[in-house]
Amino acid sequence: MSFIKKLAPFYILTVFYVITSFILRLVLLFHPITQSSFTFLDTLKIFSLGFLSDILVFSLACGFLWLYLIFISNDKYQKPYGFIHFGLLIALFLYILSGKSILTEYGGALPIIGLIFVGIKTFLFGLFLFVPKKRERIRFWLFAFVMFLYVVLILQNAVSEYFFWNEFGVKYNFIAVNYLVYTNEVIGNIMESYPVIPIFGTLFLVAGIISYFVIQKSKIYIEKIPSVSEKIKLSVIYFSLFGIALWSIPKLAITENATNVFTNELQANGMYRFYLAFMNSELDYFKFYKTLPEQEAYALLNNQIHNLKPLSSTRTIQSDSAEIHKNVVLITIESYSADFMKMYGNKQNISPFLDSLATQSLLFTNFYASGNRTVRGLEAVTLCLPPTAGESVVKREDNKNKFTTGSVFKSKGYQVKYLYGGDAFFDNMEDFFSGNGYDIVDEKTFKPEEITFSNVWGVCDEDMVNKAIKTINTEAQTGKPFFNHWMTVSNHRPFTYPNGKIDIPGNAKSREGGVKYTDYAIKKFFGMAEKQPWFKNTVFVIVADHCASSAGKTELPIDKYRIPAMIYSPGFIQPHHYNQLMSQIDIMPTLFGLLHFDYQSKFFGQDVLNPNYHPRALIATYQDLGLLKDNVLTIISPKKQVKQYGLKLNPKEGVEADFQIYYDQKPLAIKRNDLIKETISYYQTASDILKKKEYQK
Template identity: 35%
Template sequence: MINIRKSRYSILFGFIAYFIFFSFIIRTILFIASAQHTDFSIFEVIKCYLAGLFFDLGTALIITSFYALYLLIIPNRLYQKKWNQGLTIAAFLLFVLITLFSFFAEITFWQEFESRFNFIAVDYLIYTYEVIHNINESYPLPYLISGILLIAFAVTYIFFQLKIFKLNFESETLPKNRLIISCSLIIAAISFSVFIKNSSAENGNNRYANELSKAGIYSFFAAFKNNELNYHEFYKLIDTKKAFAIVRNQLNQKDVTFRNGSTILRDIKGKNSSYRPNVILITVESLSAEFLAHYGNTEQLTPRLDSIANHSIFFSDMYATGTRTVRGMEALSLSIPPTPGSSIVRRTNNENLFTTGHVFKTKGYTNTFFYGGDGYFDNMNHFFGTNGYNIVDRGRKLLNETYSGSRTLITDQQVTFENAWGICDEDIFNVALKDADEKYKQHQLFNDFIMTTSNHRPYTFPANKIKLPSGTRAGAVRYTDYAIGKFVDELKAKPYYANTVVIIVADHCASSAGKNEIDISKYQIPCMILNLRNQPKMNISKMTSQIDMFPTLWSLLGWNYSSEFYGQNVLDDTYKPRVFLGTYQKLAYLKGDSLLLLSPHKKVDTYLYNKTKNEQKPFSLPKRLVDEGIANYQTAFDLFKEGKLRL
């Protein structure tokens, strides 16, 4: 029989006991606070504490799992050394401090959101500067830090008084016993993290009881993994049937036939044209509209893009849906408004969705995603690879990769310049051209999604290409423009150019990530469609969204297709200009000069927007328009969450 108190595991189990005890205190504090807002049945009270104990124990096992591994492998002769004793006590104190801080953070987070940690808490990590200043203004930070330190030292002192450290370091636990204990703890921790979902606690109608059943730290990492906020818990709702009726009415353009069911699935009838050009979509990193002369820039940063815009179908008043690359990818591939949390590209259960690539596939196209960096970043490879795209990226092979398409790695021989973010734009365009050459030889139509990287920090690019210096935003914009112009010139010399359409659009604006308030001017992006057969140049000055680009293109091509997209053909006479804008938390709906802003706490703010002055003034909008904005975001969340966007 192993005497845990006199073994090298006494500190580990002591920490677990400390964690469960303080978790119990925090849960009780939150329970008392919640009792002011709701009634708890006896069953719900029991559930809060029993399920809570289960989640607390699982969380404690995960926190201590690496220490359990350390205790397994370090021999007794080293374990009893002074350096190990000092290291262990310091690590113990550090983890007590971290968990105490998380306990305090749980209380403050609950005061504001009446919830365990969710994606809002994850979001706060992005705004560290603002959050620290907010805490400093809301609480006496020196006293708070001093209090946490005092409690941490008190816990450590109690461990000394109980002789837990002394007995621990004097022990000589046998390897056999270490193997049994450590392996049991590690297996339990892994099993908990793999098989126990945070949502398992949400099995009742009392939201407070569900939240109290969870553990704060485990909820935080579950939110980080799932990348979403539950729209129904934190945002204003309307009746579900009414919401879908509003959206379907909004999408009911000419030659549209809706199918039955609570979805937006519909059949769109075009001219039944046989015109099927190759499509190359260049999604340009951080290309704000303000960089182009068309929008008043006088620095001559984008001469080639400005020239292309003059000879293309130019969307001169288009807006991105978000402030991150993956949000732009979501808009262009799923044609959906942004939902709370991170992009669907980064979420779980995002395979086999109804994508724009699916429409191309039904027309006989091969879809390929090109990225000059490692597509493992931001889950890009998984998203595109499990939604019918072949992948070409500058990454590394990973075990257990399962994509519906193929994956090709960009070789060193194909790279002339590379920084930490990826290969230069010229290189990724060269790779795409070679791939197009092969597709043409095989008589294969292709739809390419190319994601550029050169206009991303650190803004470095090959020497002797342009006159502006490397390492600056202006230089990166000018180089990106140069690379796109060179690509178009080379493409024009190809035999398949006559049957190839090029689309150039930004993923989001520059210097926009990290802005939690909706600054509409930071969402305006350029978009242009080049080389569309028998189509004269056109300036589409209507306000449009990223999500409208492909539906408008398919209308110009005259295609019949099925759609589960929120994007519309903006050239249709019935189109009423509106755009969707979002951060991680805030969702905006802009229609004309009417602006609706949705926030957690089910908060709804309405404004009039003056584009010329970039001003938002509070104004009471009609309920009809407020319901319209809510309906789009609510149904978009529901369709994805309920799996109704799957093929």
């Protein structure tokens, strides 16, 4: 019986979580947004299967509690082991403090978080070690804090689920995951929308009262610390339940199959739904956004992209000239805003080579990124598809055998490769590109002698330059044309690169240094490429993946989506400016037009040099989907919301008209319904085609 009592921290918290979840379901059942009636069987299913799901999910969440409790012991403070342990903790603290730890390479707040965590752990261990008379008291307050933290998180989750239901009428989905990405915007919205201080004040007061009773009922664990044999028994019981939960929870999720959607939502466990949303990263367009009748949506799409087959984006592209099978190198530059370049008004001279190359290229001066993350840029230039709601296709499970720029090149006999200085496993790039027929050259393919500098993101861009030249030289010897897509990495936090290359030290860790070093590496690439026999028969496409920042005063601040893009091929592409509005999804179809390719296309992207092209740009976050056209930005969002902003140029002095990027965005007094429908048609049809798996090659 005494051993059972020592399980009190686990079963008391579980009971509290189950009761909280029951009350939450009851509240949501009668919430005004739950506009549905439930049969007796529906109600029974909601509460019985929901009850079982709650117990199993919380048993997984108790993993952290088990980890904390299992290491509570007096033996580890005995001589000499206690002093050895304490010495190791001090050494780890000093290692992080030195600024040379692996955490420092990640940049941001991670080194500080690591330092604080290890510092607290070292301090507390020292107290336990050197002040044994206070050990029991300190242990009690630490135990109380852990139990209080669990109670707070349980209550906080319930409050969050309530407000999320209040907004969207569902349990957590990808929007909740997205909130973790846009922390500043979300916190600002919460602060303005809800009485935060009273809510959290009440929450902490209630949590404190509940914690008192929880601690009183469960403190036997620290008063009579389990023996080694009892801890083994406890661990066997916990891991048995852990395994049962891992197996059972997905099975229970399958039972969320009622025709009444609210029944499924109320039955579901919020934490597990959050996990699924995080893993699947999809947001159902047809559930959360405005829609049009299917025929109308595709008819509107056909008005913008002519000669489409019924209910599809498929069309025949036929040139009036012979195909030109030049080699193609596509360079997507990490986090490269238009305003880094001199022509857009930058006076820091951080992109001297690209500034020069732009004057020798077909330069697209009014060019917009599809999104604000690398995977969106890769999606745009590879799939030439609007940025659909939720996570990028690159990171979805259904991301293979798509119709891609690579598949078009392969149909013409090209060798197709993706080159990346980091580990392509990151952001699911390896799975996506290999699943679509690309050979991959990444950090894993480098020999030790090929690496002169690397950080957490991979080898420096110069090392990738050397690898790329070697790779292309090998390809050129086959006699077959090649298409190589190189994604740079150095212009990314922590912005470290080899010293002595540019006039900004590599250990300065500045954004300007990252930009300038990337420019330096690209210059080196072209300097080496010009000496190769394949250079004169190669077209180079240079485009950013996204801007360096996406924060702004509106959902889609358009200056944060303006990026540079150019096509360079001396003797083949005449230098000039193209100043019409266009998207990242258009760059590769435009290149295919320049090469006079004949092919069956499924791309939403278009050849902007074709006289039938209607200027527009498609830009988005994970949930706000926008169309930029006729000096109007139309945004469709979850909860079937629509916003429109009129754009008024806010000119920057000393910058030519083609390179002005700043606009005031003012809500339209009178809605442009034609643009609203056109926006819906783009995103609805793209989502529909992906959902029906009709974007396959």
